[in-house]
Amino acid sequence: MVDERTAGEPAGRPRRRGLVVGACAVLLAVLMVGHRAVPNVHGLGSLVDSATPLLGLGVPLLALAALLRRSRRALLVVLLPAVVWAALYGGAWLRPASGAGATSxxxxxxxxxxxxxxxxxxxxxxxxxxxxxxxxxxxxxxxxxxxxxxxxxxxxxxxxxxxxxxxxxxxxxxxxxxxxxxxxxxxxxxxxxxxxxxxxxxxxxxxxxxxxxxxxxxxxxxxxxxxxxxxxxxxxxxxxxxxxxxxxxxxxxxxxxxxxxxxxxxxxxxxxxxxxxxxxxxxxxxxxxxxxxxxxxxxxxxxxxxxxxxxx
Structure with a gap:
């Protein structure tokens, strides 16, 4: 079992070492869903839009960080951007390699x-x-x-x-x-x-x-x-x-x-x-x-x- 208390801290005092990882996971999920709300100043919005499919790479990195921090709560929060990415882009990988029917x-x-x-x-x-x-x-x-x-x-x-x-x-x-x-x-x-x-x-x-x-x-x-x-x-x-x-x-x-x-x-x-x-x-x-x-x-x-x- 992952211990959510810092060594030497009194029992019952929650550990906060996974807080940053969890916050980053939430922000990542929000960016995936709301990337078009980023102002398109000097092409920034376009850049974020185009890179959105790659944001999924942040999920394993955050999961690794949660494991290294030994934070079960943070690891659970990392599931949020994982689910969002799968909902948005997972279908691209589940489609068959080609469609049905003759090609003209x-x-x-x-x-x-x-x-x-x-x-x-x-x-x-x-x-x-x-x-x-x-x-x-x-x-x-x-x-x-x-x-x-x-x-x-x-x-x-x-x-x-x-x-x-x-x-x-x-x-x-x-x-x-x-x-x-x-x-x-x-x-x-x-x-x-x-x-x-x-x-x-x-x-x-x-x-x-x-x-x-x-x-x-x-x-x-x-x-x-x-x-x-x-x-x-x-x-x-x-x-x-x-x-x-x-x-x-x-x-x-x-x-x-x-x-x-x-x-x-x-x-x-x-x-x-x-x-x-x-x-x-x-x-x-x-x-x-x-x-x-x-x-x-x-x-x-x-x-x-x-x-x-x-x-x-």
Whole structure:
């Protein structure tokens, strides 16, 4: 039995050594539930929102602290953030690895990384997963990418540093203004065997600690464009430079669903590639039924790729 009295203290005088651990556990649970109440000053709220799934790492640390302090009360209080985290995010790990039913179209998205020493190897590894459509961002060596993909993906659309490669014909394509001052997004209509599919390939503005305004503005611009798009079936592929838990993602999540959340397993973190702790790369959709979603670790990029399959 854990003794809740400090050695040498009179019997009946409660020990307080677990008080700090218990208080931290309560605060952690409150932050998990109320992270969007943190003021979004200089992007702080967005940062906390994006990191919320990682707050679960605090649970085992607090449990260990309670054990080291030999405080049964503190250990019981640590159950609170554990239960809250499980309620919020446990379902992501309980979903089956893939959905049911045949897949009509498979898509993938990859930020190649500007200055990638071997973009052909990156896209080659991605193509080995056999998607029908590949959306790319930070393409600065289109010739090497074309050499790797051209044989398997005869149809291509590109605007500045974003590109779409397709097994099927692309009927139309044009750049999309997201407010950066230059187009770093495109919209294409792909003629699939089941019918037309509107596909956006997007690289939103960058976000840095204390500097998220450009990212926020480009996300709002993308949401406005998607809202005005009347295509019945639509997919957005890209590096959106934020996680779906970020409050600024709201305008998009009200319009589109997240393939990873519906058909993937786990959080599907993609950045940084070697030890990912967040997911700025997404496959969003409407008018389709997701059957699969996952992540591919490709060489030479600082992002992992995201994939998804859909049933018409």
């Amino acid at each position: 179209v498979r898509v993938a998205s990859q930020n190649l990384r500007s200055g990638n020493p071997d973009p052909a190897a990156t896209v080659g590894a991605l193509a080995d997963a056999a998607p029908d459509l590949i959306g790319l961002q930070e393409v600065d060596d289109g010739d090497r990418v074309a050499a790797a993909l051209g044989g398997r993906y005869p149809h291509r659309a590109a605007v500045s540093t974003v590109a779409l490669w397709s097994r099927w014909p692309i009927r139309e394509a044009h750049g999309v203004d997201t407010g950066l001052g230059w187009e770093r997004a495109l919209r294409a209509v792909v003629v699939t065997p089941q019918g037309d599919l509107a596909v956006y390939v997007v690289h939103l503005g960058s976000a840095r600690a204390g500097h998220t305004a450009t990212r926020d503005e480009t996300l709002a611009a993308l949401a406005a464009t998607v809202r005005a798009d009347d295509a019945p079936r639509l997919v957005v592929l890209g590096d959106l430079n934020t996680a779906t838990t970020d409050r600024v993602f709201g305008p998009l999540t009200r319009l589109l669903d997240d393939a990873q959340a519906e058909a993937g397993q786990g959080f599907g973190f993609t950045w940084p590639a070697e030890l990912p702790v967040t997911r700025p790369d997404h496959v969003l959709y409407r008018g389709l039924t997701p059957t699969t979603a996952g992540v591919v670790h490709t060489p030479d990029s600082d992002h992992r790729a995201v994939t998804a399959g859909f049933r018409w």
